[in-house]
Amino acid sequence: MLWRQFAMEWRLYSRDRVAMFWTMAFPVILLLGFGTIFRDSGGPKLAVVRVATLAPGARDAALDQALVDLQLKVVALSRTEAEARWARGETAAQLEPEGEGYRLRLNSYLMAQAGATAGLVNQAWLVAQARLSGAPEPRRIPIQVESPGRKRSANYASFLLPGLLGLNLVSMGLFSVGMVNVSYREKGKFRRLAVTPLPKWIFLLGQVLHRLTVTVVQAAILLLVGYLVFGIANQGSFLNLALIMALGTGCFMAFGFALSGFAETSEGYAAISNLVFFPLMMLSGVYFTLDSAPAWLQHLVAGMPLAPFLKALRAVFNDGASLAGHGLGLGIVAAWGLAAFLLAVKRFRWA
Amino acid sequence: MTESALRLRGLRKTFPKVVAVAGVDLDVARGEVFGLLGPNGAGKTTTLEVIEGLTEADSGEIEILGLTWARNGREIRSRIGVQLQSTSLFNKITPREALDLYGSYYPRRRGTEELLALVQLEEKADAYHITLSGGQQQRLALAMALVNDPELVFLDEPTTGLDPQARRGLWDVVRRMKAEGRTVVLTTHYMDEAEALCDRLAIMDHGKVIATGTPASLIADLALPSIVELTFEGTAPDPAAFEAALGLRVEPRMDLWEIPTPDPKTLLPRLLEAAEAAAVPFQQVHIRRATLEDVFLHRTGRSLRE
Ligand SMILES: Nc1ncnc2c1ncn2[C@@H]1O[C@H](COP(=O)(O)OP(=O)(O)OP(=O)(O)O)[C@@H](O)[C@H]1O
Ligand SMILES: [Mg+2]
Numbered sequence: 001m002l003w004r005q006f007a008m009e010w011r012l013y014s015r016d017r018v019a020m021f022w023t024m025a026f027p028v029i030l031l032l033g034f035g036t037i038f039r040d041s042g043g044p045k046l047a048v049v050r051v052a053t054l055a056p057g058a059r060d061a062a063l064d065q066a067l068v069d070l071q072l073k074v075v076a077l078s079r080t081e082a083e084a085r086w087a088r089g090e091t092a093a094q095l096e097p098e099g100e101g102y103r104l105r106l107n108s109y110l111m112a113q114a115g116a117t118a119g120l121v122n123q124a125w126l127v128a129q130a131r132l133s134g135a136p137e138p139r140r141i142p143i144q145v146e147s148p149g150r151k152r153s154a155n156y157a158s159f160l161l162p163g164l165l166g167l168n169l170v171s172m173g174l175f176s177v178g179m180v181n182v183s184y185r186e187k188g189k190f191r192r193l194a195v196t197p198l199p200k201w202i203f204l205l206g207q208v209l210h211r212l213t214v215t216v217v218q219a220a221i222l223l224l225v226g227y228l229v230f231g232i233a234n235q236g237s238f239l240n241l242a243l244i245m246a247l248g249t250g251c252f253m254a255f256g257f258a259l260s261g262f263a264e265t266s267e268g269y270a271a272i273s274n275l276v277f278f279p280l281m282m283l284s285g286v287y288f289t290l291d292s293a294p295a296w297l298q299h300l301v302a303g304m305p306l307a308p309f310l311k312a313l314r315a316v317f318n319d320g321a322s323l324a325g326h327g328l329g330l331g332i333v334a335a336w337g338l339a340a341f342l343l344a345v346k347r348f349r350w351a
Numbered sequence: 352m353t354e355s356a357l358r359l360r361g362l363r364k365t366f367p368k369v370v371a372v373a374g375v376d377l378d379v380a381r382g383e384v385f386g387l388l389g390p391n392g393a394g395k396t397t398t399l400e401v402i403e404g405l406t407e408a409d410s411g412e413i414e415i416l417g418l419t420w421a422r423n424g425r426e427i428r429s430r431i432g433v434q435l436q437s438t439s440l441f442n443k444i445t446p447r448e449a450l451d452l453y454g455s456y457y458p459r460r461r462g463t464e465e466l467l468a469l470v471q472l473e474e475k476a477d478a479y480h481i482t483l484s485g486g487q488q489q490r491l492a493l494a495m496a497l498v499n500d501p502e503l504v505f506l507d508e509p510t511t512g513l514d515p516q517a518r519r520g521l522w523d524v525v526r527r528m529k530a531e532g533r534t535v536v537l538t539t540h541y542m543d544e545a546e547a548l549c550d551r552l553a554i555m556d557h558g559k560v561i562a563t564g565t566p567a568s569l570i571a572d573l574a575l576p577s578i579v580e581l582t583f584e585g586t587a588p589d590p591a592a593f594e595a596a597l598g599l600r601v602e603p604r605m606d607l608w609e610i611p612t613p614d615p616k617t618l619l620p621r622l623l624e625a626a627e628a629a630a631v632p633f634q635q636v637h638i639r640r641a642t643l644e645d646v647f648l649h650r651t652g653r654s655l656r657e
Contacts, residue, residue, distance in 0.1 A: 004455045008448070015443040015479075188439045192495070195403050195435075196456040197428040351405060 001198070005206030013210065023176075024218055027168045028225050035157030035230050046117045047073040051082045051096035062132050063102075066124035072117065093117040158232040162317040165219055166248065166310045170280070173252030174259070174273045177211055181260040182269040185351065194350030201345045208253045208341070215249045216242075235320030243323070244316060247330060248309045251337030258340040261347025280306050305336040355414065356381045356503050356534035357402065362411035364397050371397040373558035375411070379536060379551075381502075384529050386545045387538040388643065389555035395538040396436050398555070399505050402536075403433050416503055429457055432501030436508055436538075438492040442481040446472050446491045449480065450498055457499035466494040469524060471517075485512045493521065497528075504528060506537040510544060522548055542643040554647055561650050569646050575611040576641050579618060581626070581633040582607040588631075597625045608633075611641070 014020060048067065053060050067074050077085065085091050086105070092113040094105040104121055106114035123140060130137045184190060193203065226232040234241055259276060263269035283297075284306040293301075301307070308329025315321035323330065357379040364372040372394045379385045387395045400406040402413055404420055404427065413420060418427050440449055447463055454460035467473050470490040475483055483491065489512050496504055506525075510518045525548050528535050539545055545552055546566045553563045562569055570576065581587075583606050590601040590608050599618075602609040612618045615638045626633060 001455060004452065008444075008452050011448070012441055012443055188437070189441060191405065191435060192433075192438050192440065192453075194405055195428060195431070195433040196453060196499075197425050198456040 178256030236316035254340035257344035386549035
């Protein structure tokens with residue numbers, strides 16, 4: 001019965017060519033787009049805006065050279081151009097002449113970049129002074145950018161790919177699957193099923209399995225494009241990758257189904273899913289760390305499914321890690337998935 | 352095996368602003384074709400959906416084939432067949448696939464080919480549901496109601512949207528079901544259909560059953576088995592004066608007067624005389640047997656379909 005349900009889902013799905021094409025193509029397009037933009041950089045480079053000195057001297061030349069030596073991208077602009085750029089909010093750090101010396105302006109909205117840039121600018125200043133005075137150059141502490149798994153990330157696209165795989169799952173589960181479910185119920189497409197002996201859990205499990213396989217195909221296409229275009233290869237075992245993906249799909253699809261049980265209309269669902277999506281994203285530790293957050297919040301966040309899922313995915317894909325260190329995290333994902341599925345079965349209404 | 356196919360006691364269902372079903376008692380025997388007759392909003396669909404387990408009743412007892420929802424939900428679902436008032440399926444499923452799929456949910460099932468033939472959909476067996484005409488979709492819904500070889504079948508307005516030929520076809524299907532020993536509960540707005548198909552009927556209005564019986568007994572209970580009609584060109588005039596002259600009740604309808612009578616033979620000469628005397632500009636005279644329409648009219652003062 002489950003098999004039939006699953007097979008029919010696929011058959012009907014494959015008839016909607018447009019929807020199927022975009023589901024498969026969307027993550028690929030994102031990968032191609034972002035991957036190409038950041039192709040050669042090992043990640044976005046730190047940049048400093050350098051406001052031109054009216055009568056540049058030897059000191060200015062030495063500083064500029066030192067900035068370049070320290071791998072900073074120097075954007076040289078006149079004062080008016082620099083001010084305009086600053087006003088648009090595009091500048092993270094701006095180095096400008098002031099009196100006898102210099103001043104560094106940092107953009108409070110872009111502190112992460114600005115802070116790192118400030119450190120490098122100050123180092124460059126020390127180097128430049130040493131060079132001018134003929135003193136030996138101060139010894140710098142070498143910097144190396146690495147992922148926690150100790151493998152050097154080859155390029156930005158290879159960092160991007162697992163993120164795309166993961167976020168695509170979350171958005172499919174929370175937005176597409178749940179929304180389709182609510183709108184079908186709204187249109188009364190499940191009413192006829194309600195008078196048959198088909199158990200709800202089989203119907204739902206059939207849908208989850210269908211989506212799971214859709215994701216497998218989607219992931220396979222994405223991996224293939226990543227490999228062919230950017231030469232990104234999975235560093236870990238494919239079995240581990242598949243396991244994590246399956247767990248994540250199951251979890252976030254079940255999330256979507258569970259949420260759809262709480263909405264009466266598609267509009268209502270849009271609101272509810274955003275209500276869940278944003279905290280899930282914001283508190284996942286993907287955008288900012290929560291080191292300074294209150295302890296209770298940190299405990300809460302540690303128990304959320306998105307962060308451990310993405311972490312395990314990156315560890316396997318980028319660093320070739322085994323699943324050994326990720327048992328707890330994946331356990332959390334599985335627990336959420338199971339709880340969401342049970343809730344989905346309980347809340348599911350045919351009409 | 353119990354004798355009763357369906358037994359309702361004190362069934363009530365209230366929506367936020369309407370009492371849709373206001374205390375319904377019904378008994379349907381096995382092998383019977385039972386009709387629910389009533390105007391729009393009478394509560395027919397709600398009654399059926401409560402019985403089918405789609406809507407939960409506020410109160411009342413439901414016994415289906417001797418089973419109850421509380422204890423035997425799955426078994427009830429396996430043994431009843433349902434045609435909803437409107438059946439919405441996935442746009443791109445074909446009739447053949449729909450019958451195969453829905454059939455797979457049941458322990459017992461009838462063959463897809465046989466069902467397609469029964470509702471004459473062989474030609475459209477592989478067309479997407481969304482491309483079927485309204486009547487074809489309706490016929491598919493009927494076939495789906497029979498997919499599990501059900502003992503008890505609920506049909507909600509099965510002939511609405513069918514052309515006259517398909518309508519006759521459905522009558523044949525229902526008669527065949529009866530011959531096969533199934534119990535059928537159907538709703539309709541059509542008097543002729545109810546008279547032609549149903550062994551017994553319940554007439555519903557405002558959520559209540561206002562009369563039950565065989566079509567013949569319901570009409571006989573009127574004690575006015577015939578209606579004489581005078582038809583006019585255009586709108587019928589006010590009958591007050593004529594009514595007084597005749598000494599009988601005259602009911603004006605759009606373009607005719609109706610005069611119910613137990614004895615048309617003696618009435619007719621008197622009537623024509625009075626009409627002549629009062630110079631009533633009528634066109635034609637008809638005498639007809641009273642119908643269920645008249646039963647409804649008589650009980651509620653309103654017409655079944657307006
Ligand atoms: N879901 C609902 N929410 C609110 N009111 C409803 C709902 N379903 C039905 N009703 C109301 O209940 C009453 C009975 O409706 P029902 O559909 O049972 O009538 P019906 O006899 O089947 O009419 P029809 O001949 O038009 O199909 C109507 O007044 C209707 O407006
Ligand atoms: Mg109805």
